[in-house]
Amino acid sequence: MSTLHTVxxxxxxxxxxxxCIAHAKAGDAVLMIEDGVYGAPAGTxxxxxxxxxxxxVSIYVLGPDLAARGLDAGRILDxxxxxxxxxxxxxxxxHDRAVAWL
Amino acid sequence: xxxxxxxxQTVEADEEGYITNLNEWSEDLAxxxxxxxxxxxNEEHWAVVNFLREYYEEYQIAPAVRVLIKxxxxxxxxxIGNNKYMYELFPxxxxxxxxxxxxxxxxxxxx
Amino acid sequence: xxxxxxxxxxxxxxxxxxxxxxxxxxxxVLIGAAFDQDVSLAFxxxxxxxxxxxxxxxxIGVKNFSPTFRALGDYEVTxxxxxxxxxxxxxxxxxxLQEIMYEDEDDDWAEKPSIHIVSRAEMADLIAxxxxxxxx
Numbered sequence: 001m002s003t004l005h006t007v008x009x010x011x012x013x014x015x016x017x018x019x020c021i022a023h024a025k026a027g028d029a030v031l032m033i034e035d036g037v038y039g040a041p042a043g044t045x046x047x048x049x050x051x052x053x054x055x056x057v058s059i060y061v062l063g064p065d066l067a068a069r070g071l072d073a074g075r076i077l078d079x080x081x082x083x084x085x086x087x088x089x090x091x092x093x094x095h096d097r098a099v100a101w102l
Numbered sequence: 103x104x105x106x107x108x109x110x111q112t113v114e115a116d117e118e119g120y121i122t123n124l125n126e127w128s129e130d131l132a133x134x135x136x137x138x139x140x141x142x143x144n145e146e147h148w149a150v151v152n153f154l155r156e157y158y159e160e161y162q163i164a165p166a167v168r169v170l171i172k173x174x175x176x177x178x179x180x181x182i183g184n185n186k187y188m189y190e191l192f193p194x195x196x197x198x199x200x201x202x203x204x205x206x207x208x209x210x211x212x213x
Numbered sequence: 214x215x216x217x218x219x220x221x222x223x224x225x226x227x228x229x230x231x232x233x234x235x236x237x238x239x240x241x242v243l244i245g246a247a248f249d250q251d252v253s254l255a256f257x258x259x260x261x262x263x264x265x266x267x268x269x270x271x272x273i274g275v276k277n278f279s280p281t282f283r284a285l286g287d288y289e290v291t292x293x294x295x296x297x298x299x300x301x302x303x304x305x306x307x308x309x310l311q312e313i314m315y316e317d318e319d320d321d322w323a324e325k326p327s328i329h330i331v332s333r334a335e336m337a338d339l340i341a342x343x344x345x346x347x348x349x
Contacts, residue, residue: 003341019226019258023337099224099340100348102234161284162276166247169287 002027004095007036008102011046016101018049026056029091031083033062037069040076047077054079062088108134120202127155127205135203139194146182147191147203150174154204164209167197219344220251225260227349229279230270235263236278238349243281246288253343254285257296257336261303264295264328266311279311286315291327298333 005024011017017032017039024030030053032039039046040061050059054077063082066073073082083091092098106113106121108131114122119138121127132151136143143151153174157165165173167188175183182188188196197209223242227234242254256264263279270277285291293313300306313327331339340346 001341003346015258016226022333023257023340025337025341028341097343097346099346102226102348157284160280162278162280163243163284165284165287166243168247169284173287 001096002029002094004028004091004098005030006098006100007032007039008034008100010035011039011044017046020099020101021049021053021057024053024057029058029060029095031060031062031088031091032080033065033088037061037065037071040066040080041071042075042077050077051079060087060091106131106134106138118202118208120208121205124158124205124207131205132203135205139199139203141192141199141203143203146178147200149178149182150188150191150196150200151204153177154200154206158204158206164197164201164204164206166209167195170197170200218249218251220342221245221253222340222343222346223252223254224340224346224348225254225256225263226258228259228262229268230273230275234349235260236276238347239278239281241347241349242285242290243288246285246290252290253292253294253339254290255294255296255336255339257299259299259303261295261299261305261310264293264310264313265305266309282311283313285313286327291315291317291325292329293327294329294331294336294339296333296336297330300330 003025005020005028007017007020007030009016017036020030039050059080060083061076061080063073063084066082076082104117105115108128113126113131116122119135133143141147154164154170171183171185171188174188177183192199201207201209223238225235225238229235242252246252264282268277268279295310307330310328314324315327316322317325
Protein backbone atom coordinates (compact mmCIF):
# COMPACT_ATOMS: atom_id res chain seq x y z
CA MET A 1 0.00 0.00 0.00
CA SER A 2 1.57 3.23 -1.10
CA THR A 3 0.66 6.79 -1.94
CA LEU A 4 1.30 9.14 -4.85
CA HIS A 5 1.74 12.66 -3.54
CA THR A 6 1.44 15.60 -5.94
CA VAL A 7 2.75 19.09 -5.22
CA UNK A 8 1.66 21.97 -7.45
CA UNK A 9 3.03 25.02 -5.64
CA UNK A 10 6.49 26.56 -5.75
CA UNK A 11 8.42 25.60 -2.61
CA UNK A 12 9.59 29.21 -2.38
CA UNK A 13 6.13 30.62 -1.62
CA UNK A 14 4.54 27.74 0.16
CA UNK A 15 5.38 24.93 2.61
CA UNK A 16 3.54 22.29 0.59
CA UNK A 17 6.61 20.49 -0.79
CA UNK A 18 8.36 20.36 2.58
CA UNK A 19 5.19 19.26 4.36
CA CYS A 20 4.63 16.64 1.68
CA ILE A 21 8.07 15.08 1.97
CA ALA A 22 7.79 15.17 5.76
CA HIS A 23 4.59 13.09 5.56
CA ALA A 24 5.56 10.72 2.74
CA LYS A 25 6.31 7.17 3.81
CA ALA A 26 8.96 4.80 2.47
CA GLY A 27 7.73 3.39 -0.83
CA ASP A 28 5.62 6.45 -1.65
CA ALA A 29 6.13 8.66 -4.71
CA VAL A 30 6.22 12.45 -4.84
CA LEU A 31 5.46 14.14 -8.16
CA MET A 32 6.11 17.85 -8.67
CA ILE A 33 3.69 19.42 -11.16
CA GLU A 34 2.72 22.95 -12.28
CA ASP A 35 4.64 25.50 -10.15
CA GLY A 36 5.77 22.59 -7.99
CA VAL A 37 8.46 21.90 -10.61
CA TYR A 38 10.46 24.90 -9.34
CA GLY A 39 11.50 22.55 -6.54
CA ALA A 40 13.23 20.15 -8.94
CA PRO A 41 16.52 21.89 -9.96
CA ALA A 42 19.79 21.14 -8.16
CA GLY A 43 21.26 23.82 -5.94
CA THR A 44 18.03 25.29 -4.56
CA UNK A 45 17.18 25.96 -0.92
CA UNK A 46 14.98 22.84 -0.83
CA UNK A 47 17.42 20.51 -2.63
CA UNK A 48 18.92 19.10 0.57
CA UNK A 49 15.52 18.35 2.06
CA UNK A 50 14.50 16.50 -1.10
CA UNK A 51 17.79 14.65 -1.41
CA UNK A 52 17.47 13.48 2.20
CA UNK A 53 14.28 11.54 1.35
CA UNK A 54 15.15 10.59 -2.23
CA UNK A 55 16.37 7.12 -1.20
CA UNK A 56 13.18 5.78 0.36
CA VAL A 57 10.70 8.01 -1.49
CA SER A 58 10.66 8.11 -5.32
CA ILE A 59 10.69 11.70 -6.52
CA TYR A 60 9.43 12.72 -9.93
CA VAL A 61 8.86 15.93 -11.85
CA LEU A 62 6.48 16.45 -14.74
CA GLY A 63 8.62 17.17 -17.84
CA PRO A 64 6.08 19.29 -19.76
CA ASP A 65 5.75 21.65 -16.76
CA LEU A 66 9.57 21.94 -16.54
CA ALA A 67 9.80 22.71 -20.26
CA ALA A 68 6.98 25.25 -20.11
CA ARG A 69 8.92 27.19 -17.48
CA GLY A 70 12.24 27.00 -19.34
CA LEU A 71 13.80 24.78 -16.69
CA ASP A 72 16.53 22.51 -18.03
CA ALA A 73 15.73 18.83 -17.45
CA GLY A 74 19.50 18.27 -17.41
CA ARG A 75 19.89 20.44 -14.30
CA ILE A 76 17.44 18.73 -12.00
CA LEU A 77 18.53 17.25 -8.72
CA ASP A 78 20.14 13.79 -8.75
CA UNK A 79 17.56 11.21 -7.84
CA UNK A 80 14.65 13.21 -9.29
CA UNK A 81 13.22 11.64 -12.44
CA UNK A 82 11.31 13.48 -15.14
CA UNK A 83 8.11 11.83 -16.40
CA UNK A 84 5.70 12.73 -19.19
CA UNK A 85 1.88 12.65 -18.94
CA UNK A 86 1.79 8.91 -19.60
CA UNK A 87 4.26 8.48 -16.76
CA UNK A 88 1.96 10.53 -14.50
CA UNK A 89 -0.89 8.15 -15.34
CA UNK A 90 1.33 5.14 -14.63
CA UNK A 91 2.21 6.56 -11.23
CA UNK A 92 -1.45 7.18 -10.40
CA UNK A 93 -2.30 3.62 -11.41
CA UNK A 94 0.60 2.09 -9.49
CA HIS A 95 -0.22 3.61 -6.11
CA ASP A 96 -3.22 2.93 -3.89
CA ARG A 97 -4.22 6.54 -3.28
CA ALA A 98 -3.32 10.02 -4.41
CA VAL A 99 -2.82 12.97 -2.08
CA ALA A 100 -2.69 16.51 -3.45
CA TRP A 101 -0.61 19.03 -1.51
CA LEU A 102 -2.19 22.30 -2.53
CA UNK B 103 -41.32 35.37 -4.56
CA UNK B 104 -38.80 38.12 -3.86
CA UNK B 105 -40.18 39.84 -0.77
CA UNK B 106 -42.71 39.57 2.06
CA UNK B 107 -44.90 42.31 3.52
CA UNK B 108 -45.19 42.25 7.30
CA UNK B 109 -46.63 45.00 9.50
CA UNK B 110 -46.15 47.53 6.71
CA GLN B 111 -42.49 46.55 6.20
CA THR B 112 -40.98 44.87 3.15
CA VAL B 113 -38.62 41.98 3.85
CA GLU B 114 -36.41 40.92 0.94
CA ALA B 115 -36.18 37.25 -0.02
CA ASP B 116 -34.41 35.24 -2.71
CA GLU B 117 -36.24 33.65 -5.64
CA GLU B 118 -37.05 30.59 -3.53
CA GLY B 119 -38.49 32.63 -0.68
CA TYR B 120 -35.63 32.45 1.83
CA ILE B 121 -35.18 35.88 3.44
CA THR B 122 -31.84 37.49 2.65
CA ASN B 123 -31.20 39.23 5.98
CA LEU B 124 -31.53 36.84 8.91
CA ASN B 125 -31.92 39.74 11.32
CA GLU B 126 -35.21 40.80 9.77
CA TRP B 127 -36.97 37.70 11.08
CA SER B 128 -39.84 38.00 13.53
CA GLU B 129 -42.65 35.71 14.62
CA ASP B 130 -45.04 37.84 12.58
CA LEU B 131 -42.85 37.33 9.51
CA ALA B 132 -42.79 33.59 10.20
CA UNK B 133 -46.59 33.59 10.12
CA UNK B 134 -46.56 35.43 6.78
CA UNK B 135 -44.06 32.99 5.24
CA UNK B 136 -46.04 30.04 6.63
CA UNK B 137 -49.18 31.39 5.00
CA UNK B 138 -47.42 31.57 1.63
CA UNK B 139 -46.25 27.99 2.23
CA UNK B 140 -49.83 26.99 3.04
CA UNK B 141 -48.98 25.96 6.58
CA UNK B 142 -51.20 26.66 9.55
CA UNK B 143 -48.68 27.10 12.36
CA ASN B 144 -49.42 25.00 15.45
CA GLU B 145 -47.39 24.38 18.58
CA GLU B 146 -45.32 21.64 16.95
CA HIS B 147 -44.49 23.77 13.92
CA TRP B 148 -43.27 26.46 16.28
CA ALA B 149 -41.20 23.96 18.26
CA VAL B 150 -39.40 22.91 15.08
CA VAL B 151 -38.93 26.50 13.92
CA ASN B 152 -37.57 27.54 17.31
CA PHE B 153 -35.27 24.54 17.41
CA LEU B 154 -33.87 25.47 14.00
CA ARG B 155 -33.26 29.06 15.07
CA GLU B 156 -31.45 27.92 18.21
CA TYR B 157 -29.39 25.42 16.22
CA TYR B 158 -28.38 28.12 13.74
CA GLU B 159 -27.53 30.55 16.52
CA GLU B 160 -25.24 27.99 18.11
CA TYR B 161 -23.60 26.36 15.06
CA GLN B 162 -24.10 28.87 12.23
CA ILE B 163 -25.70 26.26 9.98
CA ALA B 164 -29.17 24.93 9.37
CA PRO B 165 -29.04 21.21 10.15
CA ALA B 166 -29.60 18.55 7.52
CA VAL B 167 -33.03 16.94 7.73
CA ARG B 168 -31.82 13.70 9.35
CA VAL B 169 -29.94 15.73 11.96
CA LEU B 170 -33.06 17.79 12.61
CA ILE B 171 -35.29 14.75 13.01
CA LYS B 172 -32.84 13.03 15.32
CA UNK B 173 -32.64 16.14 17.50
CA UNK B 174 -36.41 16.64 17.59
CA UNK B 175 -36.81 13.00 18.54
CA UNK B 176 -34.42 13.49 21.42
CA UNK B 177 -36.12 16.72 22.51
CA UNK B 178 -39.80 15.97 21.91
CA UNK B 179 -40.04 12.21 21.67
CA UNK B 180 -40.41 9.69 18.86
CA UNK B 181 -44.12 10.51 18.19
CA ILE B 182 -43.06 13.89 16.79
CA GLY B 183 -39.41 13.20 15.95
CA ASN B 184 -39.94 10.82 13.07
CA ASN B 185 -39.77 11.17 9.33
CA LYS B 186 -43.46 10.68 8.64
CA TYR B 187 -44.74 13.14 11.23
CA MET B 188 -42.21 15.78 10.27
CA TYR B 189 -43.27 15.54 6.64
CA GLU B 190 -46.89 15.89 7.75
CA LEU B 191 -45.96 19.09 9.53
CA PHE B 192 -43.88 20.37 6.60
CA PRO B 193 -44.99 18.57 3.42
CA UNK B 194 -42.29 20.15 1.24
CA UNK B 195 -39.53 18.89 3.48
CA UNK B 196 -39.02 19.65 7.17
CA UNK B 197 -35.55 21.14 6.75
CA UNK B 198 -36.28 23.12 3.59
CA UNK B 199 -39.68 24.50 4.50
CA UNK B 200 -39.14 24.93 8.23
CA UNK B 201 -35.85 26.75 7.58
CA UNK B 202 -37.64 29.14 5.28
CA UNK B 203 -40.21 29.92 7.97
CA UNK B 204 -37.44 30.20 10.56
CA UNK B 205 -35.71 32.82 8.41
CA UNK B 206 -32.60 30.68 7.85
CA UNK B 207 -30.70 29.95 4.65
CA UNK B 208 -31.49 26.77 2.78
CA UNK B 209 -29.75 23.87 4.56
CA UNK B 210 -26.34 22.85 3.24
CA UNK B 211 -26.60 19.83 1.00
CA UNK B 212 -30.29 20.35 0.38
CA UNK B 213 -30.77 20.46 -3.38
CA UNK C 214 -20.93 -0.86 8.68
CA UNK C 215 -21.15 -2.57 5.32
CA UNK C 216 -18.25 -3.69 3.17
CA UNK C 217 -18.77 -0.69 0.92
CA UNK C 218 -17.66 1.71 3.61
CA UNK C 219 -14.51 3.50 2.58
CA UNK C 220 -12.11 5.51 4.66
CA UNK C 221 -12.25 9.15 3.65
CA UNK C 222 -9.77 11.70 4.95
CA UNK C 223 -10.26 15.43 4.49
CA UNK C 224 -6.84 17.05 4.58
CA UNK C 225 -7.04 20.66 5.81
CA UNK C 226 -3.89 22.73 5.35
CA UNK C 227 -5.18 26.29 4.96
CA UNK C 228 -6.06 29.03 7.43
CA UNK C 229 -9.78 29.85 7.67
CA UNK C 230 -10.43 33.30 6.17
CA UNK C 231 -7.62 34.17 3.73
CA UNK C 232 -8.93 31.76 1.12
CA UNK C 233 -12.18 29.88 0.60
CA UNK C 234 -10.59 26.41 1.00
CA UNK C 235 -11.44 25.90 4.67
CA UNK C 236 -15.11 26.84 4.35
CA UNK C 237 -15.46 24.77 1.18
CA UNK C 238 -13.92 21.78 2.93
CA UNK C 239 -16.36 22.06 5.82
CA UNK C 240 -19.32 22.26 3.43
CA UNK C 241 -18.12 19.19 1.55
CA VAL C 242 -17.73 17.34 4.85
CA LEU C 243 -21.30 18.23 5.88
CA ILE C 244 -22.75 17.20 2.53
CA GLY C 245 -20.56 14.10 2.30
CA ALA C 246 -21.71 13.02 5.78
CA ALA C 247 -25.00 11.90 4.21
CA PHE C 248 -23.09 9.00 2.65
CA ASP C 249 -22.23 6.47 5.31
CA GLN C 250 -18.47 6.46 5.05
CA ASP C 251 -15.71 6.30 7.63
CA VAL C 252 -14.77 9.98 7.74
CA SER C 253 -11.78 11.62 9.41
CA LEU C 254 -10.58 15.21 9.28
CA ALA C 255 -6.90 16.09 9.45
CA PHE C 256 -5.61 19.54 10.36
CA UNK C 257 -1.97 20.28 9.62
CA UNK C 258 0.19 23.22 8.58
CA UNK C 259 -1.98 26.38 8.55
CA UNK C 260 -5.07 24.17 8.75
CA UNK C 261 -4.66 24.09 12.54
CA UNK C 262 -5.71 27.77 12.59
CA UNK C 263 -9.23 26.68 11.61
CA UNK C 264 -9.83 25.23 15.07
CA UNK C 265 -8.56 28.05 17.29
CA UNK C 266 -10.97 29.46 19.83
CA UNK C 267 -12.13 33.04 20.05
CA UNK C 268 -12.61 33.71 16.34
CA UNK C 269 -14.72 36.82 15.75
CA UNK C 270 -15.32 37.89 12.15
CA UNK C 271 -17.83 40.68 12.82
CA UNK C 272 -15.52 43.41 11.56
CA ILE C 273 -14.33 41.66 8.39
CA GLY C 274 -17.77 40.97 6.99
CA VAL C 275 -17.45 37.23 6.50
CA LYS C 276 -19.21 34.43 8.31
CA ASN C 277 -17.49 32.94 11.34
CA PHE C 278 -17.79 29.25 10.61
CA SER C 279 -15.73 28.03 13.55
CA PRO C 280 -18.87 27.18 15.60
CA THR C 281 -19.93 24.82 12.80
CA PHE C 282 -17.11 22.41 13.69
CA ARG C 283 -19.01 21.76 16.94
CA ALA C 284 -21.99 20.51 14.92
CA LEU C 285 -19.93 17.77 13.24
CA GLY C 286 -20.83 15.27 15.95
CA ASP C 287 -24.49 15.55 14.94
CA TYR C 288 -23.37 14.47 11.47
CA GLU C 289 -21.45 11.51 12.94
CA VAL C 290 -18.15 13.08 12.01
CA THR C 291 -16.26 12.48 15.23
CA UNK C 292 -12.58 12.10 14.34
CA UNK C 293 -10.59 15.32 14.04
CA UNK C 294 -6.82 14.83 14.02
CA UNK C 295 -4.59 17.85 14.68
CA UNK C 296 -0.85 17.68 14.12
CA UNK C 297 1.23 18.63 17.14
CA UNK C 298 4.26 19.80 15.15
CA UNK C 299 2.03 22.18 13.16
CA UNK C 300 0.68 23.62 16.43
CA UNK C 301 4.19 23.95 17.90
CA UNK C 302 5.54 25.73 14.80
CA UNK C 303 2.77 28.30 15.13
CA UNK C 304 3.20 28.89 18.86
CA UNK C 305 -0.06 27.10 19.62
CA UNK C 306 -0.98 24.29 21.96
CA UNK C 307 -4.05 22.10 22.35
CA UNK C 308 -5.41 24.66 24.85
CA UNK C 309 -5.70 27.23 22.06
CA LEU C 310 -8.20 25.05 20.21
CA GLN C 311 -11.94 25.11 20.81
CA GLU C 312 -13.49 22.13 22.54
CA ILE C 313 -15.34 19.88 20.12
CA MET C 314 -17.36 17.04 21.64
CA TYR C 315 -19.62 14.33 20.31
CA GLU C 316 -22.11 11.99 21.96
CA ASP C 317 -21.12 8.35 21.60
CA GLU C 318 -24.24 6.44 20.58
CA ASP C 319 -22.56 3.13 21.45
CA ASP C 320 -21.60 4.26 24.93
CA ASP C 321 -24.88 5.54 26.42
CA TRP C 322 -24.43 8.94 24.71
CA ALA C 323 -21.35 9.75 26.73
CA GLU C 324 -19.74 13.04 25.72
CA LYS C 325 -16.30 12.50 24.23
CA PRO C 326 -13.75 14.82 22.62
CA SER C 327 -13.55 14.73 18.82
CA ILE C 328 -10.11 16.34 18.63
CA HIS C 329 -7.05 14.12 18.86
CA ILE C 330 -3.56 15.63 18.85
CA VAL C 331 -1.20 13.44 16.83
CA SER C 332 2.47 13.57 15.91
CA ARG C 333 3.70 14.13 12.36
CA ALA C 334 4.58 10.43 12.11
CA GLU C 335 1.07 9.47 13.23
CA MET C 336 -0.37 11.90 10.68
CA ALA C 337 1.68 10.17 7.96
CA ASP C 338 0.31 6.80 9.14
CA LEU C 339 -3.24 8.19 9.10
CA ILE C 340 -2.85 9.34 5.48
CA ALA C 341 -1.41 5.97 4.49
CA UNK C 342 -4.41 4.21 6.05
CA UNK C 343 -7.07 5.86 3.82
CA UNK C 344 -8.96 4.81 0.72
CA UNK C 345 -9.55 8.38 -0.40
CA UNK C 346 -7.79 11.61 0.61
CA UNK C 347 -9.47 14.90 -0.29
CA UNK C 348 -7.23 17.95 -0.02
CA UNK C 349 -8.25 21.49 0.75
